Amino acid sequence: MNDRGRKWKRFKAAAAVLGVVLLAGAAGVTVHLYRQRKAQEAEIAARQHSLEEPEQFLAENVIEYGGKKYRRNSYVKAILCIGVDRSGLGEKTTTGFGGQSDGLFLLAQDTARNTVKILMIPRDTMTRITLTDLSGNVLGKDVQHLTLAYAYGDGRELSCEYTEEAVSELLGGLTIDHYMAVDTDSISVLNDGVGGVTVTIEEPGLATRDPELKLGETVTLKGKQAETFVRYRDIHQDNTALFRMDRHQQYMEGFFAALKTKAAEDDSILIRLLDSIQDHMVTDMQKDQYLKAALDVLNTQQLGSGDFYTLPGSGVTTARYDEFYVDQEAMIPVILDLFYREIE
Incomplete structure (x- = not known):
């Protein structure tokens, strides 16, 4: 060879x-x-x-609970506000590329009394959400983090609808009237539009992102500082997304206080603010509807701790992720208080 x-x-x-x-x-x-x-x-x-499937008895207009009857208050609108963790909501995306819902708040807008209350919903809540393949074909439902419901949509309306559906089911079938989603860019736009928001820094980790955000300091947030304050969480600590909600409440209280001050000097501030985020939001409301909701927030005497509710439940840590489980029994009185009225 x-x-x-x-x-x-x-x-x-x-x-x-x-x-x-x-x-x-x-x-x-x-x-x-x-x-x-x-x-x-x-x-x-x-x-x-x-995790049992939540009973959908709140889907009924009239319900009985604790020996009493309640009717859905038609004057109180449920508006789901979604903070999406990406920049730009202008174009549709494929499944998995549209971002997740980093902040979830359900507004109870009393159109008769011109007031608003806010139910804060943990992003790590475990509940049934719609799952799709990469082409957007629906595969069914599974118990997942609520924040992922948005990711299975198109990054715009369908993502909002999937999130709305998941929240409605989580809340016992409560009808949600409208949704509004905003991107991360809207935070600094709105923040600077009211001249900055004053907060007190209560967590040491924020200084690792911005040296001006030192523990114990009172700071008027400017530009990207607002996004840092609202979104920062230490992923090496347990349940930081849950504890971060205290910061969300503090920021919202500070924002609306600053907005009230601005509105006393400029009665067109609300319209300008909403116009400034047109390219940063997705909603199924008409302009007059979300302007009315914003006016009701502004007309609330003083948005304080009594106007904020947190979905009751408990946070747990698994080998992979943080998870939050809603206390269904404790949740019912909260929903009744916000969206129903007792009848004879």
Whole structure:
């Protein structure tokens, strides 16, 4: 056998060995992925077993609870406000690229009394959401983090609708009248539009993002500082998204206080602010509807702690993620207080 023949034989032998190694490696990866998938399926099954589907009795116009009858207050509108963790909501996206809902707030707008109350909903709430494939085809529902409901849509209206549907089901079938989603850019636009928002820094970690945000300091937030204050969370600590909601409340109280001050000097401030975020929001409301909602917030005597509610429940930490589980029994009186009225 000549040299060329021997080289070719050695090449084939080496190729065969390499092929065996690659096949073994692929088999190992396949087994690993299979085991990982089965573990995830078992985890999902365990969650579904432990998390019963919420009873949808709040979908009814008249309900009985605690020996009393309640009717949905038609004057109180439920408006779901969604803070999306991406910049720009102008164009639709494919599944998984539209961002997640980093902040969720349900406004109870009393159109008769011209007041607003706010129900804060933890983003890590575990509930049933709609799942889709990468082409947007609906696969069904599964118990997942509520924040992901937005990600399975188109980054615009469909994402809002999936989130609205998930929140409605979570809240016992409560009808949600409207939604409004805003992107991260809107935070600094609105913040600077009222001349900045004054807050007190109560967490040491904020200074790692901005040295001016020192623990114990009172700061008037400008520009991107507002986004940092609202969105910062230490991912190395447990349940920081849950504790961050205290910061959300402080910021909203400060924002509306600043807005009231501005409005006393300039009665067109609200219109200008809303016009300034037109390219940063998605809503199913007409302009006159969300302007009325904003006016009702402005007309609330003083937006304070009594106007904020937090969905009752408990936060837990798993090997992978933080999770929040709603206390369904404790939730019902909160929803009745916000959206229903007692009848004879």
